[in-house]
Every structure is written in structure tokens, then in C-alpha cells.
Amino acid sequence: MSSVAAVLNLDVEGPRISRHLYGHFAEHLGRCIYGGFYVGEDSDIPNAGGIRLDVVEALRALNIPNLRWPGGCFADEYHWMDGIGPKERRPKMVNTHWGNVEENNHFGTHEFMALCELLGAEPYISGNVGSGTVKEMSDWVEYLTRDGDSPMVRLRKANGREEPWRVTYWGLGNEAWGCGGNMNAGQYTAEARKYGTYARDHGDNRLYRIAAGANSDDYTWTETLMKSLGTLGCAYRPQPYVQALSLHYYTIAGTWQDKGDATVFDTGDHYATMAAAARVEELITRHSTLMDCYDPGRTVGLVLDEWGTWWNVEPGTNPGFLYQQNTMRDALVASLHFDVFHRHAERLVMANIAQTVNVLQAMILTDPESGALVLTPTYHVFEMNKGHQDAASLRVDTPGGLPTRDGLATVSMSASRKDGRVLVSLSNLHADQDADVELDLRGGVLADVTARILTAGKLQEHNTPEAPEAVAPRPHTQVTATPAGLRVHLPAHSFVTVEGRLA
Structure with a gap:
């Protein structure tokens, strides 16, 4: 021992630990939305407008602060106007990223906002930069947040919502270096400046625009974005089109081709997993240090909006659905991450585990046969740690x-x-x-x-x-x-x- x-x-307080470091992520992927959050109004499972109420109750017990949607990779092929209006009239699409299955768009903007209201969580919407247009994102912001009269306001009211919603957090695309467009850092930086410019503040709704940042240790990506926002060695004057940069990092003990099994592993696999998880501190430290060069006042936030374990899918499940079990090992990955997050609370302003229900390191697993809901070990870490939200480190x-x-x-x-x-x-x-x-x-x-x-x-x-x-x-x-x-x-x-x- x-x-x-x-x-x-x-009696010596440090930076405040934002509640948003305990954020979540819901993508149109596998059974995260359909069969997870959303079962439809005709389901025998208790629901409100199709939203599964036992899932809502479980997440409310975590004081869930925010929910990121609709992706992930799905966000950059999602066209939001396909997901509004009467469900029977909504056009279908193919989810090419995740399982190549048909998406009926029954869960769209109004359903997501209703879910956030039931959860008491702030919405974090990822806009489509990869296959969308600047006007498409600008219109979405207007549709959700503008009051008074305008084309998008009239459309929203025609779809049953009189008052605007408050939506602060907006992602300017997702993984632009990969599934979000396969751009280089310079190409994406130009897109982020443009999209961020036309994503407008309406009324008193102030947007917090999050640029699609680096994959793991791609420090060149972060530096390229920061060069467009600040001036090396000089006082920083905030630019209005980006308020934060994202970072993605997954804990993988094996290789991307063979990530290892979620439940069948030995102590060597366990220590490899813990070492991979601990690397998140190095990544946050180095990205933060680089940002400090251009933003010494730390006015630009760092957002780790995808993190968690990634294993091979459970045998017999669709490989594109990313369904995996969740063990005590996963719980320790989560607890280790939160200790790191707390130490970096001055620069790290938000984090979103991937993902909330039935996908990757989920909080909740739902059984498609019995309808049973299972809380995972990772869920319990979030619940036991919820007292850190908005506390002084x-x-x-x-x-x-x-x-x-x-x-x-x-x-x-x-x-x-x-x-x-x-x-x-x-x-x-x-x-x-x-x-x-x-x-x-x-x-x-x-x-x-x-x-x-x-x-x-x-x-x-x-x-x-x-x-x-x-x-x-x-x-x-x-x-x-x-x-x-x-x-x-x-x-x-x-x-x-x-x-x-x-x-």
C-alpha cells in the first residue's frame, strides 16, 4: 500500500470551475437520439412530445449544464430547415457518417430545444460549415434567437413558437480538419472568420462562437487560428467573430484500427488506458500555453467538446453505431479528466463527454428489447462530482x-x-x-x-x-x-x- x-x-481560492466543464454531447449517431433521447410520441415508454422522460430525470440529477447537438460529423451534413415543420413533411436524408442509415428528421430544432428546456440545460448548437452556407447558419441563428418580425421569425412562429429562445453557444463547424471539410488550418480560419461574422447577435442574445479547433496535438492548427485573433507580444483586443477554440481528444489504449475491448482487458490494457487518459493534461497545457502567446489576458476560451474512451463496438452491434459498454475503468478515465479540468479552469471553459446515451463513453444505456435504462459507472462519477460545478478551485x-x-x-x-x-x-x-x-x-x-x-x-x-x-x-x-x-x-x-x- x-x-x-x-x-x-x-482559504486560498483559485479559478472558478465552470459548470460547463460537465457538459454533454448528443449526435445523430446510432441510438443516441432515436431510441435514446427520443422514442416518439406513440411509444409505450413515458415521454413528453417523444422525449424519453426517464432519461431526462437521470440527467437532471447530474445538473446537466449544456448539451451539444446535432454533431459531431453529422453536423456538417445536417441542414436544419429539413428538421422543422410537420414531421410528415420533413425530407429524409442518409446519415453517411454513421451507419449509412436513413434519417427521417423527426428530431429537429424544436425537439432539441424542448429537450434542453426539460433538462434545464443550455443548448450548444454546431453549425454546418462543411456542406452548408453562411446564410444557412445565419438564418438558423435568426430563427432561434430573434424577436419582433423578420422572415425567420415569421417561419418560427408559423411552426408554433412565438417567443425566441436564448442560445448562447454556437460551434462554427466540427473537425474541419477531417469529416467537417478536410480543410487545412488556413482554409478553415478564413471560413471561421466569415461564418462568425454573419452569425449575428439578435436583441440581448449574445453568441459565444466556438471555432472548430485542433485534433489532439495539432498545435499548428491552434496557432493559425490564434494568429488571426491576436497579435504576438502585444495587448490583445478581442475580435468579435470567435470567442473560443475547440479541442478533441479521445482515450484509446490500442490503435484506431483495433481500439481494444470495453470489458475484456488485462491490467496492462488498464495502465495503457490510464496513461492515454493522463495525456489530456499535456494537450490542454500546451494548447493553452500557445494561446497565451497571442491572448495573454485569456479572453479566448478553450473548449474540449469531445472527450472520452473509444473502444471496439460491442459484438453483434452495427459498427457504425459506436455502442460500447462502460466499466469501472471508464469511470476512472472520467475522474482523472475532471481533476485535470479543474486545474485548468482559467482557460478551459467547457468540456463535453462523447456521448450522453448509447454511444461511446455514455452516461446512460437503454436496452432496445426491454426498454430498461441503465446508469453507467461514468454517470456516477458525474453525479458524485457535481458539487464542483461553479465552485472555486x-x-x-x-x-x-x-x-x-x-x-x-x-x-x-x-x-x-x-x-x-x-x-x-x-x-x-x-x-x-x-x-x-x-x-x-x-x-x-x-x-x-x-x-x-x-x-x-x-x-x-x-x-x-x-x-x-x-x-x-x-x-x-x-x-x-x-x-x-x-x-x-x-x-x-x-x-x-x-x-x-x-x-
Whole structure:
């Protein structure tokens, strides 16, 4: 068993951890929308206008802050006017990216906005830059957000919505370096300036335009975009057409051709996964540092709007649907990411896990036969961590270092305070070795301390309709008071949260 000494200054607040770092992603992909969020009004599953209500209830329990839609790659072949008006009149299309299946457009703009209202989440809409036009995106912004009278306002009202919606977050395309147009950085930068210019603010709705940023470690892409927004070595004056850049990074233990199995893996695969997940810190640090050169005031945000594990699809499922199971290993990938996000909260303003229902590292899996809903281990990490949303980050120092295995730090921590309460999150990434963390609490005292733990007998354990709570949080009793603060015992492959009131 390893021991870690950590110092936590309860009275020294750092950057605020935006709730939007706990954002989600819903693409027209596999059973994410149809059979996930949306079952149709004629379904026997309880719904509101076709939107599945048990999914809504589960996500509301996470305080879901935002939902990104309609893609992903699908966004750059989606034409929003095909998804408004009476459903029986909406033209069909082929979803060429994901399974080459027919899309009936029954879930469109009004249905998405109704979903966001039910969730209490802010919409984040990705516009079509790859195969669309500047006018198409401009019209969509007008349709959703303009009041008074105009062609798009009249169309919206004819479709049953009198008042405009508030839609702050807009993506200027998606993965323009790949499925969003196969552009180079210079080509896309010119497109982003143009699209961002004509995506207008209407009334008091102020747009937060997010340019399609880099894939993983493509720092040239980020620098090219930043050169168009700022001036090297000079005071930065914000440009009106882009407020943030995105970044995409997936945790893959194998290769893109053979990513590995979601539930059948050994300890070597586990450590390879944790090392790949930990790399997100290097990527965020280097992209942020590069942005600092052109934007020292950090007025341009960084948005990690696709992250999570990506495994080979479950056997017997459509390979274009990206359905995978979700184990305790996936939960540790999530908890490790959040610790990184909290440390970079000054520049990182939003993150969206891919994806919310039935696709990749999902929060929720729905069974197409029985209709059962299963909460995944990753869902529980989001729920246990929701107290960090909009809290002030607290720095955690480990003067003696962290235990390592082949260069991987096997213990990870972060902390925050809000409304007189402190939340500490701790992960033990080691497959089979426990750890004790000695928390030296300075600048305050914690009272009414409680703790919860998420772990399982094996890293491969996961939840199913037959065993929905195989991996679920429970009270953690192995937290004890010490003269300096608290001792927290972390069993192997576990995630623990400790909460207390500032006395």
C-alpha cells in the first residue's frame, strides 16, 4: 500500500470551475437520439412530445449544464430547415457518417430545444460549415434567437413558437480538419472568420462562437487560428467573430484500427488506458500555453467538446453505431479528466463527454428489447462530482510526490469550495494496490464530513439491466480525522469524494 501526503489550503481560492466543464454531447449517431433521447410520441415508454422522460430525470440529477447537438460529423451534413415543420413533411436524408442509415428528421430544432428546456440545460448548437452556407447558419441563428418580425421569425412562429429562445453557444463547424471539410488550418480560419461574422447577435442574445479547433496535438492548427485573433507580444483586443477554440481528444489504449475491448482487458490494457487518459493534461497545457502567446489576458476560451474512451463496438452491434459498454475503468478515465479540468479552469471553459446515451463513453444505456435504462459507472462519477460545478478551485499540493507505476501517477486529486462547503475528489488508478492519502487541511476546519466511494471487485465490472447497480456509489467509512486534517483510504481502482462544511 502506498501513502500520499497532500496539502489543501481551504482559504486560498483559485479559478472558478465552470459548470460547463460537465457538459454533454448528443449526435445523430446510432441510438443516441432515436431510441435514446427520443422514442416518439406513440411509444409505450413515458415521454413528453417523444422525449424519453426517464432519461431526462437521470440527467437532471447530474445538473446537466449544456448539451451539444446535432454533431459531431453529422453536423456538417445536417441542414436544419429539413428538421422543422410537420414531421410528415420533413425530407429524409442518409446519415453517411454513421451507419449509412436513413434519417427521417423527426428530431429537429424544436425537439432539441424542448429537450434542453426539460433538462434545464443550455443548448450548444454546431453549425454546418462543411456542406452548408453562411446564410444557412445565419438564418438558423435568426430563427432561434430573434424577436419582433423578420422572415425567420415569421417561419418560427408559423411552426408554433412565438417567443425566441436564448442560445448562447454556437460551434462554427466540427473537425474541419477531417469529416467537417478536410480543410487545412488556413482554409478553415478564413471560413471561421466569415461564418462568425454573419452569425449575428439578435436583441440581448449574445453568441459565444466556438471555432472548430485542433485534433489532439495539432498545435499548428491552434496557432493559425490564434494568429488571426491576436497579435504576438502585444495587448490583445478581442475580435468579435470567435470567442473560443475547440479541442478533441479521445482515450484509446490500442490503435484506431483495433481500439481494444470495453470489458475484456488485462491490467496492462488498464495502465495503457490510464496513461492515454493522463495525456489530456499535456494537450490542454500546451494548447493553452500557445494561446497565451497571442491572448495573454485569456479572453479566448478553450473548449474540449469531445472527450472520452473509444473502444471496439460491442459484438453483434452495427459498427457504425459506436455502442460500447462502460466499466469501472471508464469511470476512472472520467475522474482523472475532471481533476485535470479543474486545474485548468482559467482557460478551459467547457468540456463535453462523447456521448450522453448509447454511444461511446455514455452516461446512460437503454436496452432496445426491454426498454430498461441503465446508469453507467461514468454517470456516477458525474453525479458524485457535481458539487464542483461553479465552485472555486482549491490547489492541492503533494510535496512528497505521488506514487507511480511506469511513469503514471496512480493517485489523482482535486478540490473546490462553494457556499461554505468543500468537495475533495480522489482517484486511485492502481489496479490492485490500495493507497492512503493524508490530507493536511490548512486555513480552515471541516465539520460534518461525509464520503462516498465508487469501486468494484474487478475493473471489468459494469452495469446491465439484470445488474443495474454492480458499480454504484455507496458510503465510504474509511475516512478518519487526524491532528492535521483527514486520512482517506483509497482501495485499488476506486473513486472517492469527501465533502464537509467549513466550520
